[in-house]
Amino acid sequence: xxxxxxxxxxxxxxxxxxxxxxxxxxxxxxxxxxxxxxxxxxxxxxxxxxxxxxxxxxxxxxxxxxxxxxxxxxxxxxxxxxxxxxxxxxxxxxxxxxxxxxxxxxxxxxxxxxxxxxxxxxxxxxxxxxxxxxxxxxxxxxxxxxxxxxxxxxxxxxxxxxxxxxxxxxxxxxxxxxxxxxxxxxxxxxxxxxxxxxxxxxxxxxxxxxxxxxxxxxxxxxxxxxxxxxxxxxxxxxxxxxxxxxxxxxxxxxxxxxxxxxxxxxxxxxxxxxxxxxxxxxxxxxxxxxxxxxxxxxxxxxxxxxxxxxxxxxxxxxxxxxxxxxxxxxxxxxxxxxxxxxxxxxxxxxxxxxxxxxxxxxxxxxxxxxxxxxxxxxxxxxxxxxxxxxxxxxxxxxxxxxxxxxxxxxxxxxxxxxxxxxxxxxxxxxxxxxxxxxxxxxxxxxxxxxxxxxxxxxxxxxxxxxxxxxxxxxxxxxxxxxxxxxxxxxxxxxxxxxxxxxxxxxxxxxxxxxxxxxxxxxxxxxxxxxxxxxxxxxxxxxxxxxxxxxxxxxxxxxxxxxxxxxxxxxxxxxxxxxxxxxxxxxxxxxxxxxxxxxxxxxxxxxxxxxxxxxxxxxxxxxxxxxxxxxxxxxxxxxxxxxxxxxxxxxxxxxxxxxxxxxxxxxxxxxxxxxxxxxxxxxxxxxxxxxxxxxxxxxxxxxxxxxxxxxxxxxxxxxxxxxxxxxxxxxxxxxxxxxxxxxxxxxxxxxxxxxxxxxxxxxxxxxxxxxxxxxxxxxxxxxxxxxxxxxxxxxxxxxxxxxxxxxxxxxxxxxxxx
Ligand code: 26V
Numbered sequence: 148x149x150x151x152x153x154x155x156x157x158x159x160x161x162x163x164x165x166x167x168x169x170x171x172x173x174x175x176x177x178x179x180x181x182x183x184x185x186x187x188x189x190x191x192x193x194x195x196x197x198x199x200x201x202x203x204x205x206x207x208x209x210x211x212x213x214x215x216x217x218x219x220x221x222x223x224x225x226x227x228x229x230x231x232x233x234x235x236x237x238x239x240x241x242x243x244x245x246x247x248x249x250x251x252x253x254x255x256x257x258x259x260x261x262x263x264x265x266x267x268x269x270x271x272x273x274x275x276x277x278x279x280x281x282x283x284x285x286x287x288x289x290x291x292x293x294x295x296x297x298x299x300x301x302x303x304x305x306x307x308x309x310x311x312x313x314x315x316x317x318x319x320x321x322x323x324x325x326x327x328x329x330x331x332x333x334x335x336x337x338x339x340x341x342x343x344x345x346x347x348x349x350x351x352x353x354x355x356x357x358x359x360x361x362x363x364x365x366x367x368x369x370x371x372x373x374x375x376x377x378x379x380x381x382x383x384x385x386x387x388x389x390x391x392x393x394x395x396x397x398x399x400x401x402x403x404x405x406x407x408x409x410x411x412x413x414x415x416x417x418x419x420x421x422x423x424x425x426x427x428x429x430x431x432x433x434x435x436x437x438x439x440x441x442x443x444x445x446x447x448x449x450x451x452x453x454x455x456x457x458x459x460x461x462x463x464x465x466x467x468x469x470x471x472x473x474x475x476x477x478x479x480x481x482x483x484x485x486x487x488x489x490x491x492x493x494x495x496x497x498x499x500x501x502x503x504x505x506x507x508x509x510x511x512x513x514x515x516x517x518x519x520x521x522x523x524x525x526x527x528x529x530x531x532x533x534x535x536x537x538x539x540x541x542x543x544x545x546x547x548x549x550x551x552x553x554x555x556x557x558x559x560x561x562x563x564x565x566x567x568x569x570x571x572x573x574x575x576x577x578x579x580x581x582x583x584x585x586x587x588x589x590x591x592x593x594x595x596x597x598x599x600x601x602x603x604x605x606x607x608x609x610x611x612x613x614x615x616x617x618x619x620x621x622x623x624x625x626x627x628x629x630x631x632x633x634x635x636x637x638x639x640x641x642x643x644x645x646x647x648x649x650x651x652x653x654x655x656x657x658x659x660x661x662x663x664x665x666x667x668x669x670x671x672x673x674x675x676x677x678x679x680x681x682x683x684x685x686x687x688x689x690x691x692x693x694x695x696x697x698x699x700x701x702x703x704x705x706x707x708x709x710x711x712x713x714x715x716x717x718x719x720x721x722x723x724x725x726x727x728x729x730x731x732x733x734x735x736x737x738x739x740x741x742x743x744x745x746x747x748x749x750x751x752x753x754x755x756x757x758x759x760x761x762x763x764x765x766x767x768x769x770x771x772x773x774x775x776x777x778x779x780x781x782x783x784x785x786x787x788x789x790x791x792x793x794x795x796x797x798x799x800x801x802x803x804x805x806x807x808x809x810x811x812x813x814x815x816x817x818x819x820x821x822x823x824x825x826x827x828x829x830x831x832x833x834x835x836x837x838x839x840x841x842x843x844x845x846x847x848x849x850x851x852x853x854x855x856x857x858x859x860x861x862x863x864x865x866x867x868x869x870x871x872x873x874x875x876x877x878x879x880x881x882x883x884x885x886x887x888x889x890x891x892x893x894x895x896x897x898x899x900x901x902x903x904x905x906x907x908x909x910x911x912x913x914x915x916x917x918x919x920x921x922x923x924x925x926x927x928x929x930x931x932x933x934x935x936x937x938x939x940x941x942x943x944x945x946x947x948x949x950x951x952x953x954x955x956x957x958x959x960x961x962x963x964x
Pocket of ligand 1: 271272273274275277418419420507508513585614802803804805806824
C-alpha cells in the first residue's frame with residue numbers, strides 16, 4: 148500500500164479548542180447532544196478529546212522508534228494497577244486548567260466528572276502498581292518501553308464490608324466502555340494448548356492442539372513534560388471459531404456457544420489471590436496465553452526491520468515482572484527453534500542475552516511452581532524444552548560445584564521431592580542476564596539466603612534496583628495543596644527531577660513555610676474527613692493525628708500489631724481519661740485475598756474494635772478506629788496525602804520493598820516502621836531522627852527463631868498485652884462471642900506467632916509513645932514532615948527506571964525530535 152499523508156486537524160489545547168473538541172466528540176463519538184448527555188457521557192466525550200491530543204504524539208514517537216531502529220524494552224507483567232487516567236493525562240499534557248475551564252463553560256463540574264471514572268484495577272497490590280509507575284517513568288524518560296499484559300474484563304474485586312465481614316463483588320470495569328483503549332482486531336495471534344509433540348524432518352512439531360486467539364488492545368502511555376509516549380498492549384482472548392460449527396449444525400446451540408465461552412474465559416478475570424491460588428489451571432493458561440502472544444508480537448515487530456536474528460539481542464530486552472511471565476522463556480525457545488529453525492545453542496544464547504527478572508517476594512508460599520503433570524497436559528512442548536534447559540544447566544553446574552549432588556538437587560529447575568514441580572524462579576534465574584531484588588535488604592537476602600547457590604554459580608547476575616514511585620501521580624496529582632506550595636518555593640521541576648526536593652530542607656525552620664505546609668496537610672485531612680463522613684457516617688477531627696496503615700491485609704504486614712496497640716491504648720484511655728492524650732484517628736484499609744481466612748478475620752477484628760472504641764463516650768475524640776472499604780489506587784490518592792503517620796511495621800525480612808512507605812513519606816507523613824525492605828533506605832535518606840524505627844532486625848528475627856521463640860512467655864509477662872489478647876479471645880469486642888477471634892489469639896499465643904508480633908510489641912508501643920511526644924510539639928512534627936518530603940528524591944521511579952535502563956536493559960532514550 149502506498150502511504151498518503153493524512154490531512155488531520157492539528158489540535159490546539161486552549162479552553163475554547165477543548166470545548167469544541169468535547170462538543171464534537173459528544174456529537175460524533177458518543178452520539179448525543181447536551182440535552183440527552185448524562186455525566187458519564189460528558190466524561191466519555193472529554194476523555195476522547197484528551198485522547199485525540201495524545202494520539203499525534205503517539206504516532207510520532209512510534210515513527211521515530213522505527214526510524215532510529217532503537218532497542219526496545221518489553222515489560223511483561225500479569226498486573227498493571229493503573230487507576231484512573233483522565234486527570235493523569237491532563238497533567239501530562241499540561242492542559243488541566245484549560246479542560247477545567249472548557250467543561251465549566253459547558254456547565255459541567257470537572258471534579259465530579261473525574262470521580263465517575265472507574266479505576267483500571269488490573270492488579271492486586273504493590274507489584275501491579277509498580278508496573279504502572281514504571282510505565283509512567285519509561286514514557287517520561289523517553290525509554291522505548293512496551294508494557295504487555297492481559298486485558299482482564301474483571302479486575303481486582305470490589306470489597307464491601309457487610310456485617311463486619313469482607314464481601315467480594317466483581318469489578319466489571321468496562322461496563323461504560325473504555326475510552327482510553329484502541330482495539331486492534333487486525334493484531335491477533337493463535338495460542339495453542341494441549342496436544343502432543345512429534346518429530347518431523349529434524350524438527351519438533353506440536354500438533355493436535357486446541358487454540359484461542361489473542362487480540363491486542365492498545366493504550367497510550369503519555370510521558371510527562373515530553374512528547375514521548377509509550378504503548379501498553381493488553382491481550383484479550385477470542386475464540387478461533389466464532390461458534391462450534393458442527394455443534395451449531397446439529398442444533399446443539401448451547402454446546403456451540405459453550406466452546407466459545409470456554410476459550411474466551413482465559414482473559415476474563417484477574418486472580419485476586421496472592422496466598423492460595425485457586426483454579427491453578429486457568430491461571431497457568433493465562434500466563435501462557437499472554438506470553439505466547441507477546442513473544443509472537445515482538446518477533447514480528449523485530450522482523451519488520453531485520454531479516455535475520457543476528458541483531459535480536461541488540462534490539463530487544465524482555466523483562467519479567469516476577470515469575471508470572473516466565474513461560475516466555477520456553478516460548479521464545481520454541482518459536483526460535485521449532486518455528487524459525489534457529490539452532491538450539493544459538494537460540495539459548497539469544498535468550499540469555501535478552502531476559503531479565505525481578506523478584507518481588509521471598510515468602511515461600513508465593514514462589515511459583517507448576518506441577519509437571521499439569522504442564523504435560525497443557526504445554527507438552529514447553530515441558531520438553533524446560534527439561535532440556537535443565538539438563539544443559541545441571542551438566543554445567545555440576546562441573547562448577549564439583550559434582551555436589553546436594554547443590555544440584557537444590558538448584559534444579561525441577562523440584563523432585565514428592566510430586567514433581569517446575570520451579571519458575573529457578574528457570575527465570577538460569578535464563579536471565581540480570582536478576583534483581585527491589586530493595587537493598589531484599590536483594591541481599593536473595594543473594595545470601597534464598598538463591599545463594601545461584602549467586603555462587605552466576606556471581607555477576609545478581610543486583611539490586613530499589614523500587615520507586617511516580618511523583619506525578621503520587622504528589623502532583625494526589626495532593627494539589629502540597630504540590631502548589633512546593634511549586635511556589637522551589638519551582639515546578641521536581642516533577643521530573645525529584646532530587647530538587649532537597650531544596651526544601653533549608654525551609655524546614657522557616658515559620659511561614661512550616662505554617663503553609665501544616666495548612667496544606669490540614670486541607671488534605673479535611674478532604675478525607677469529609678469523605679469518611681459522607682461515605683461511612685464517621686466523624687473524625689482534622690486536628691487529630693491521622694495514623695494510616697493502608698496495604699493488602701496479610702499476617703506478615705502485621706495489621707495485628709497495630710490493632711493490639713490500639714486496644715492497649717483504648718484500655719489506658721478508659722483507665723485514665725483525664726490524661727493529656729494526643730487525639731488519634733487510626734485508619735486501616737486493604738483487601739484480603741478471598742481464600743485467606745485469617746486475613747478476613749483481621750478485617751473483622753478491626754471493624755469490631757472500631758465499633759467498641761468509636762461508641763465509647765469515655766473515649767470521645769481521643770481515639771477513633773476506621774476501616775475504609777475498597778482500598779485501591781483512587782482511594783490511595785485521597786488517603787495518603789492526609790496521613791500524619793505511616794505504619795510500615797512488617798516483620799523484618801518479609802516486606803521485599805514496600806512502595807506505600809514511599810508514597811506516604813513523599814506526602815509528609817512520618818514513618819513508624821521496622822528495619823525492613825525500603826524502610827531502611829528511606830531511613831538513610833530522611834534521617835533516623837525523622838522516623839520512628841523499632842523492633843527486631845532481620846538477623847535478629849533469624850536468631851530468635853533459631854534459639855526458640857516463645858510467644859506465650861511474652862503474653863504471660865506483659866500485662867497490658869495480655870489483657871488485650873484476653874479481651875480478643877473472651878469476646879469483649881464480639882458481643883461476648885468467644886469464637887470469632889479465637890484463631891487470632893491462638894495464632895499469636897499458641898501456634899508460634901510466625902511473624903513475631905508479640906516479640907515486637909513492647910518496642911512498638913514505646914515507639915508510639917515517641918510519636919505522641921513529637922506530635923504534641925507541632926513545630927517539631929512539621930519540621931520532621933518537611934525533612935521527609937525533602938529526603939524522598941531518590942525514591943522517584945524515574946531513578947529506578949534509569950537504573951534498569953543503564954544497568955539491566957542497556958537501552959537509551961529515544962531522541963525525541
Ligand atoms: C502472587 C500471586 C500468586 C498467584 C495468584 C496471584 C498472585 C498475585 C501476586 C503475587 C505476588 C505478589 C508479590 C508482590 O506484590 N510483591 C510486592 O511487590 C512490591 C513491588 O516490588 C513490593 O514493594 C512489595 O514489598 C512486595 O510485597
